[in-house]
Amino acid sequence: MKSDKWYFQGDEGEFILENPHKTSYLYFPLANEAGLMASITPSLHGDIKAGQNSFLTVPVSAEDLHISRAGRDFWFYIDGTGPWSAAGHFPRQEVDTLDDCGEEVKLTAGFLWHKVLRENRRIGIRVEITNFVPVNDDKVELMKVKITNLRAEKIHITPTGAVPLFCRSADNLRDHRHVTSLLHKISTTTFGIEVKPTLLFDERGHKVNEVAYGVFGAEGGGIPPVGFFPLVEEFLGEGGAFHRPEAVVKNPDVLHKAGESLEGYEAVGALRFRRTTLAPGESRSYIMVLVINEEGPAAGPAGKYCSEEAFDYFLQENKDFWRKKLSALQLHLRDSEYSHWLKWVALQPVLRRIYGCSFLPHHDYGRGGRGWRDLWQDCMALLVMEPADVRELLLNNFAGVRFDGSNATIIGSKPGEFVADRNNISRVWMDHGVWPFFTTRLYLEETGDMEFLLTPQTYFRDDRIMRGREKDHSLRPEDGNKLRQKNGEIYYGSVLEHLLVQNLTAFFNVGPHNKIRLEGGDWNDAFDMAGEKGESVAFTAFYGWNLLELGNLVCALQEQTGRKEVELAREIGVLLDTVTGQINYDSVREKQKLFADYLEMCRDKISGEKIRIRLKDLARDLRRKGNWIIEDIKATEWLTDSNGQQWFNGYYDNDGQRVEGEYPTGIRMTLAGQVFTLMGGAADDGRAPALIAAVNKYLYDPVVGGYRLNTDFKELRLNLGRCFGFAYGHKENGAVFSHMVVMYAYALYEKGFVREGYRVLNTLYRLAVNFPVSRIYPGIPEYFNIKGRGMYHYLTGSASWLLLTLRRQVFGIRGLWGELKIEPKLVKEEFTQAGEAAIRTVFAGKELEIVYKNPQALDYGQYVIKNVMVNREKINIETDRRSIVLPKKFLEKLAPGKVHLVEIELG
Ligand code: G1P
Numbered sequence: 001m002k003s004d005k006w007y008f009q010g011d012e013g014e015f016i017l018e019n020p021h022k023t024s025y026l027y028f029p030l031a032n033e034a035g036l037m038a039s040i041t042p043s044l045h046g047d048i049k050a051g052q053n054s055f056l057t058v059p060v061s062a063e064d065l066h067i068s069r070a071g072r073d074f075w076f077y078i079d080g081t082g083p084w085s086a087a088g089h090f091p092r093q094e095v096d097t098l099d100d101c102g103e104e105v106k107l108t109a110g111f112l113w114h115k116v117l118r119e120n121r122r123i124g125i126r127v128e129i130t131n132f133v134p135v136n137d138d139k140v141e142l143m144k145v146k147i148t149n150l151r152a153e154k155i156h157i158t159p160t161g162a163v164p165l166f167c168r169s170a171d172n173l174r175d176h177r178h179v180t181s182l183l184h185k186i187s188t189t190t191f192g193i194e195v196k197p198t199l200l201f202d203e204r205g206h207k208v209n210e211v212a213y214g215v216f217g218a219e220g221g222g223i224p225p226v227g228f229f230p231l232v233e234e235f236l237g238e239g240g241a242f243h244r245p246e247a248v249v250k251n252p253d254v255l256h257k258a259g260e261s262l263e264g265y266e267a268v269g270a271l272r273f274r275r276t277t278l279a280p281g282e283s284r285s286y287i288m289v290l291v292i293n294e295e296g297p298a299a300g301p302a303g304k305y306c307s308e309e310a311f312d313y314f315l316q317e318n319k320d321f322w323r324k325k326l327s328a329l330q331l332h333l334r335d336s337e338y339s340h341w342l343k344w345v346a347l348q349p350v351l352r353r354i355y356g357c358s359f360l361p362h363h364d365y366g367r368g369g370r371g372w373r374d375l376w377q378d379c380m381a382l383l384v385m386e387p388a389d390v391r392e393l394l395l396n397n398f399a400g401v402r403f404d405g406s407n408a409t410i411i412g413s414k415p416g417e418f419v420a421d422r423n424n425i426s427r428v429w430m431d432h433g434v435w436p437f438f439t440t441r442l443y444l445e446e447t448g449d450m451e452f453l454l455t456p457q458t459y460f461r462d463d464r465i466m467r468g469r470e471k472d473h474s475l476r477p478e479d480g481n482k483l484r485q486k487n488g489e490i491y492y493g494s495v496l497e498h499l500l501v502q503n504l505t506a507f508f509n510v511g512p513h514n515k516i517r518l519e520g521g522d523w524n525d526a527f528d529m530a531g532e533k534g535e536s537v538a539f540t541a542f543y544g545w546n547l548l549e550l551g552n553l554v555c556a557l558q559e560q561t562g563r564k565e566v567e568l569a570r571e572i573g574v575l576l577d578t579v580t581g582q583i584n585y586d587s588v589r590e591k592q593k594l595f596a597d598y599l600e601m602c603r604d605k606i607s608g609e610k611i612r613i614r615l616k617d618l619a620r621d622l623r624r625k626g627n628w629i630i631e632d633i634k635a636t637e638w639l640t641d642s643n644g645q646q647w648f649n650g651y652y653d654n655d656g657q658r659v660e661g662e663y664p665t666g667i668r669m670t671l672a673g674q675v676f677t678l679m680g681g682a683a684d685d686g687r688a689p690a691l692i693a694a695v696n697k698y699l700y701d702p703v704v705g706g707y708r709l710n711t712d713f714k715e716l717r718l719n720l721g722r723c724f725g726f727a728y729g730h731k732e733n734g735a736v737f738s739h740m741v742v743m744y745a746y747a748l749y750e751k752g753f754v755r756e757g758y759r760v761l762n763t764l765y766r767l768a769v770n771f772p773v774s775r776i777y778p779g780i781p782e783y784f785n786i787k788g789r790g791m792y793h794y795l796t797g798s799a800s801w802l803l804l805t806l807r808r809q810v811f812g813i814r815g816l817w818g819e820l821k822i823e824p825k826l827v828k829e830e831f832t833q834a835g836e837a838a839i840r841t842v843f844a845g846k847e848l849e850i851v852y853k854n855p856q857a858l859d860y861g862q863y864v865i866k867n868v869m870v871n872r873e874k875i876n877i878e879t880d881r882r883s884i885v886l887p888k889k890f891l892e893k894l895a896p897g898k899v900h901l902v903e904i905e906l907g
Contacts, residue, residue, distance in 0.1 A: 005771030006778065008336065012110055012323060013343035015778055017042075020107035020116070021088055023775050025062050027361050028114050029351055029794055030131055036139040036292065037359045040114050040131055042107050044087040045071035049359065050139050050292045052367040053169040053200065056213050057290075061364035072131075072163050073242070074145045074286065077251040078123065079156040086118060086127045086145055089243035109777065111322035111347060113315060124151035134314040135321040138301040143288040144220075144311050149278035156277050160248050161225075161288045162270040164232065167195045167213040171202060183209070186230050186262040191306055192216030192289070193230045194298045195267045213291065214298030215269020220285030220308030227254025229270035230262055245270075287311050325350065328385045330840040331806055333830045341769060342806070344778040348799030349381035355795055362782075362792040369411045372400065373523065374797055376435035381800035383443055384807060387842055391452060394443060398436065398457045398498045403483055403571075403602045404467045405505030407432050408460045418460050418481060427520030427528070428468040430509075431539045433502030437546045440499065441553060442804075446843065448818020448888065450560045453499075453553075456492035459483035466599050467509070467519070474604075485608025496557075497568050503550060504575035506543045507625050508595035511535040512656050514588050514632060516543060523740075524672060524709075526723030526732035530654035534720065537637050538650040538672040544629030545680035551622035558615040560817055566618070570609040571601045578621035579613060585628045633682045641667060646687065647694040648677040654719035665714040669698045671707060671740050679747035692748070692756055704788045706736030706763045707744065729786030736784040738764055738798035742805055749809035754825045754860045757809065761802070811839045811850065812883065818844060820891060822904065823883035824852050828859040846894045850902045863906035870894075870902050 006017040020026060020042035027046055030038040039046035045065050049055040057072075058064075074086040088105065106117045113132035119125075128146045149155050172180045183197040194214040200207045218224055229235040229247045234255055237246025246252070247270060254272045256262075273286060289305045291298040304310060329346050332339045357374060358366035370378075375397060383390045396416025400408040406428045408418035444450065461483040463475045485491040493501075511517045511533055518534030521527050527534070558564060573580045575598060583590040637649045641662040650673020651659040660668050674691050677683055683691050699708045712734060717724040723732035731737075741764055748757035767784050768774055774781070774790040780799055782792035807813050810830070812823035820843050831837050831854045838851040854863060864881035867874060877884050884904075894900050 005769070008340040008778075009108075012319075013326075013340050013778075014108060014110040015340070017107045017771075017777070019105055021105050024066055025361075025775065025789075026777065027062075027065065027793070028109055028777060029355070029360060030112055030114060030133045030141060031351065031354045032133045032135050032139075033354065034137045034139055035354065036133050036141065037355050038131075038133060038141050039360050041065050041071070042105065042116055043071060043089075044073060044116070044129065044131075046361065048141050048290055048292070049170075050211075050294070052171070052358070054211050054213075054292055054294075055166045055168065055170050056292050057164060058166045059170040059173055059364075060361055062361040065361055071242075072143060072288075072290075073161075074127075074129065074143075074288070075160045075162065075245075075248040076125070076147060077158040077160070077248060078125070081123055083248045083251070084120065084123060084125065085243070086129050086147075088118060110319065111326060111343075113318060119150070121150065124149065124155070126150055130315070132315055132318050134305070135318050139292040139294075140301055140305065141290040142305055142311055142314065143290065144285055144308065145288070146220075146283055146285040147278070148283040149280055152280050154277050154279050156275065157284075158251055158275045159273040159286055160229075160270060161215070161217050161273070161286060162229075162235065162242075162245065162248075162268060163215045163288065163290055164242060165193075165195050165213060165215065165267040165269050167197055167267065169200065169202070175202060181266045182264045184263060184265060184267055186265070186267050188228050188230060188256050188258050188260045189216070189299045190258045191218060191224045191299065191302060192271055193228055193267065193269050196298075210294060212293045212296065212298040214293075214302065215271065216289040216291065216299065216302040216306060217271045217273070218287050218306035219273055220287065222307040223274070224258075224306070225271040225273050227272050228256045228258075229254065229272070230256060230267055232266040232268045235268045235270045247272075322347075325385070327840070328387075328842055329803060329807070331811075331838075333810075333826070333832065333837040335832065337769070338765065341765070341778045345780050345799050345802055346381075346385065348779055348794055348796065349378045349803070350385060352378050352795045352797075352799075353382065357795055360793070360795055363795055372407050372409075372411060372432045373429070373435050375411060376439045377797045377800050379439045380442055381803045383439070383446065384803065384841060387446075387845070390443060391449065394440060395452070395455060395457060395495065398495055399482075400460050401436070401498045401502060402461065402464075403459050403501060403606060404465070404599055405433050405502050405509070406464070406467050408462070408481075409464075426464060426468040426471070429521050429525075430506070430516055430519045430536055431522040431542070433506050434539060434542045434546055437499050437503060437550060440495070441549060442815075444553070445815035445817060447815070448560065448844075450557050450817070453496040453557055454494050454566070456494060457498060458490055458492055459498070465603055472604060484605050486605050487608060489608065491569075491606055491608060493569055494566065496554075496566060497572065499550060500568065500572060500575070503543060503546050504572070504625075505595065505598065507547065507629070508575065508591045508598070510588055510591050511652065512588060513636070513652055514586070514591070515652065516540040518651070521721070522672075524721070524723065524732050526726070527651070527721035529718055529721045530652075533652065533654050533656040535652040536650070537633060537648065537652070538670070538676045540629055541633055541648075541676040541680035541682055544626050544633070544682075545676075546626070547622045547629065548626030548681070551619040551626060554615050554619040554622065556817055563615065565612045565614050567610040567612055570607050570611050571598065573611050573613075574598050574601065576613065576618065576621045578624055579617050585625070585632075630680060630682050633677060633680075634685065634687075637677070637682075638687065643697075645694040645697055646690040648673050648682065648691065650674070650677075651720070653717065657719075659720065667698050667711050668713055669694070670710045671695065671699055671737075671744060672709070675740060675744045675747050678751060679743070684751070688751055688753065692753065695744070701736070704736060704767070704784065704786070706767050706784055706788075707741050707760065708734045709737040709740055710734050727786070731783060731785075731791070735786075735791075736764075736767065738780050738783060738796060739801060742798045742801040746801060746805045746809060749805065749825055755827055757805075757825075758827045758830070761805065764798075764802075807839065807841060811837070811852075813839065813841060813843065813850065815843070816885065818888045820844070820886040821883055822850065822886070822902075824865075824904070824906070825860055826852060826854075828854070828857055831857065840899070844888070844891050845896065846891055847899045848902055849899050850904065852904050852906055854906045856907060858906065865904055866907040867905040868902070869905075871900055872903075
């Protein structure tokens with residue numbers, strides 16, 4: 001089958017793409033939980049690393065992918081024909097690579113392996129190159145190259161595998177690239193080439209390097225290479241290049257044998273294998289092992305992989321591992337392409353846990369780790385994918401909260417690892433406080449684990465104080481990173497207290513229009529130039545919703561545990577003004593004063609004293625604040641333009657001016673301003689249809705077929721953010737930004753606009769799978785640019801949000817403090833031809849396969865729940881016809897370790 005896009009084959013999400021090399025910027029992730037992170041392209045380009053400071057190969061950005069240098073390669077010198085590259089390099093300069101020399105290329109990829117088949121009929125050979133990362137503790141990428149002779153006569157080949165080695169920090173790409181090559185100690189072993197730099201070298205100081213790198217290899221049967229070309233200079237020859245290396249083109253004898261030492265040069269893992277003869281139809285395999293080892297010589301972990309048998313064994317293990325991991329959430333709806341596509345989406349949160357927001361070719365920023373909001377949002381999906389670890393993960397994350405409501409800026413790669421900011425990033429993102437509650441609430445709803453709210457945790461403390469406005473020069477490294485109380489002891493407060501700190505401080509931290517200050521930015525990282533007078537109405541609405549929901553949670557805490565009071569830090573009493581001395585919420589001045597007093601009180605230490613507060617009073621205070629926000633937004637931010645369109649203003653700029661509305665240059669509108677006001681309830685009084693109509697009119701782009709993040713402001717807004725310097729339609733300036741679009745869909749479903757929610761989600765799917773335009777592999781990218789190309793693939797929070805939206809809204813699987821509420825919001829197009837839609841998911845530790853049956857092909861709104869069968873037995877359960885609740889006791893009785901079938905008949 002020939003196709004102009006990828007297509008799925010089998011049941012495991014495997015896909016095939018013909019001529020993948022004819023699409024630029026394609027890359028695929030190869031990684032494991034131990035932290036090896038690689039990217040690979042159809043021409044075997046990409047890079048391999050374990051972190052910012054340990055790149056095995058040269059770090060690449062998206063634009064480097066079409067520069068033919070420094071990728072993985074494997075060459076065959078064929079007697080009578082000359083050199084031929086399995087990566088698709090054409091050594092003769094006169095050859096136009098765009099015409100492929102008549103080669104046929106086919107990519108097959110699965111979880112998480114990558115295979116390229118390249119066939120050259122003219123020369124009469126075919127190679128299959130398979131790459132993957134074994135799923136164990138080794139930081140190793142494996143590559144198998146299998147060559148087959150397609151000629152009617154025998155051929156003589158000389159194989160040479162070649163992976164250029166970088167072996168240092170990505171910083172050294174431009175910072176002393178040459179000088180750092182002088183640190184290289186290079187040695188040859190029986191199976192390959194090892195590089196261990198002497199020092200880690202930069203201007204801040206030099207340390208002894210402990211990381212070893214290497215490229216090793218063997219023939220399929222385990223026979224080692226016959227020799228090596230470890231130095232780039234010698235491998236390329238004078239005037240040579242990586243796509244035309246002299247050591248291959250001229251096919252000289254090897255220069256170095258095992259057991260040699262060299263130093264002070266750029267290295268390449270170039271391994272020469274025995275010259276051999278292939279009979280017609282005969283195949284031969286070669287294994288390459290690409291290693292980063294932080295605990296000894298690189299050759300250490302390499303040995304066990306140096307044969308075809310080992311390669312195949314570890315590949316199978318890899319496939320089994322990912323199949324099992326992804327089986328935790330399986331969705332079957334619409335058709336098989338959609339269901340398979342969703343498998344790739346389900347992989348994405350796991351990838352972001354491994355890669356953070358750096359380390360794939362588009363993500364050429366950051367130094368590893370990930371941002372605070374990403375950490376929490378990814379947990380939403382991990383809650384479903386990896387539920388066992390989530391409690392610990394969430395608890396650890398709370399240790400990053402500062403007592404002023406902000407949080408640690410630098411988040412390490414291990415759970416709960418927060419690093420003091422020594423890079424002088426004093427930015428505080430005002431949205432950071434909303435996400436922990438959102439995620440924690442989901443956890444509590446699913447598990448009913450109310451005790452979690454009372455679990456003690458520390459607070460983060462570094463030299464950034466007063467919400468980043470001041471620096472504490474007195475802090476010494478030995479003081480550590482935990483908040484202390486007046487008597488010097490480390491202070492602990494409950495998880496609930498952490499949530500209160502984040503949401504209550506936000507309530508008082510307002511700007512001139514009584515909306516929460518924008519500070520260094522909100523979800524839109526690029527609204528970063530309105531730190532003084534800017535305000536985010538969008539996230540004020542989100543905080544308002546949080547405060548209301550926190551109020552509900554506090555009531556649930558009382559109901560579920562019988563507890564009437566909680567202990568909180570004395571300082572928090574100030575923020576609970578309903579209880580301790582009410583202020584006028586309409587007064588910006590009074591709010592700002594209260595907040596300033598609070599910040600002063602917790603400037604460096606806190607008292608350590610606790611107050612007891614009744615849960616009833618706490619809930620009342622929270623609801624009062626939440627309601628005030630929502631009512632205030634309704635009263636002040638609802639806009640009407642001359643077309644009669646109505647929507648919410650989402651922002652104020654650094655001059656204190658309203659951002660959205662009708663301007664001489666056109667309409668100014670943001671999607672964020674609509675998403676969170678809708679989600680937070682500001683449009684509950686009948687305004688939602690108008691808001692949706694305005695979004696459709698101003699933000700939906702019918703040409704591309706997607707919802708844009710904002711309209712074109714046609715102005716460089718130095719009083720709002722850097723994104724207005726970006727070309728319109730790209731990234732945070734008006735791209736179809738998946739993350740915000742999915743959150744919009746979520747809000748629509750939440751408010752009962754099911755058909756509209758479906759329409760919105762569907763736009764993203766259609767864009768993503770339209771390969772001739774989007775040019776990405778299956779999955780959801782961060783955004784689609786003005787031409788509809790998928791950008792920043794894989795590492796995006798939109799994957800978590802999409803899974804959450806499908807599970808919680810579309811399939812309607814929702815926890816009620818440990819009970820299971822099921823309320824489908826599927827439209828008729830989402831049922832398969834057989835009239836079914838199914839989800840396999842874990843709830844309260846039990847694996848459930850929930851199948852909706854809609855034999856009459858009814859739409860949402862037309863069907864009601866008619867029958868419920870569990871494990872083929874009809875159960876009598878109360879239903880309001882739209883939803884059912886499976887009680888905790890019922891769920892507890894289901895046997896563990898089995899998949900339980902829940903069939904729900906709709907009619
Ligand atoms: C990215 C960042 C996220 C940020 C967003 C908008 O989104 O990861 O933190 O809020 O850009 O600036 P993502 O890649 O998760 O879709």
